[in-house]
Amino acid sequence: MQDEFIQIFNLLVVLVPISSVLLCRKYFPNNFWVGIVLSIVAFPIGHFYMGKGLSYVVIIVLFVCLASIITHNEVVLVIAGCLVSLILMILRFKIESIHKIESIHKIEEISYRDRE
16 A cells, blocks of 8 residues: 555656646746746756757756765755756746847848838
8 A cells, every 4th residue: 555655656746747847838838937937846847848958957967966976965956956947947038038039130131121
């Protein structure tokens, strides 16, 4: 009985963050605050909220692994991992907004040339 409970609990620990990130990605796409909350609550899985999240997950996991060499305090590792995840998510949103602005300027230039 106890083994079954542990297996169900482990399954929920894995499935709930993944499903919440995917559902938020579907119903609340490209929302800054949803991304921030997911990067903290479901780090590093929260980076799958935006596209191409695997590379950022790898960066966070490598950071936590390297930090674990320096300190063996689990609380410090979780806090540092959350901070790195948060900073990366903010940077990702900033970079995406810059790309959107650049693409808008390119479209305006093309439409301006077509008018001439």
